[in-house]
Amino acid sequence: xxxxxxxxxxxxxxxxxxxxxxxxxxxxxxxxxxxxxxxxxxxxxxxxxxxxxxxxxxxxxxxxxxxxxxxxxxxxxxx
Numbered sequence: 762x763x764x765x766x767x768x769x770x771x772x773x774x775x776x777x778x779x780x781x782x783x784x785x786x787x788x789x790x791x792x793x794x795x796x797x798x799x800x801x802x803x804x805x806x807x808x809x810x811x812x813x814x815x816x817x818x819x820x821x822x823x824x825x826x827x828x829x830x831x832x833x834x835x836x837x838x839x840x
Contacts, residue, residue, distance in 0.1 A: 813819070824831070
């Protein structure tokens, strides 16, 4: 009888321990999912900003404002 009660208590303790681990993993997974979606949103914003900065029209305006000229045949390509 004592052995049966010991097995029940040990099994119950093990079940509670495993259930707590399962719940902790589920909470961590949900936190990671929200973190991933936040990072994807920030990434999309940064890509939009980058593409806006390297837009050829913006680069041409920046080059003209800095008195830069476009070399049709750069010297380093002719060597």
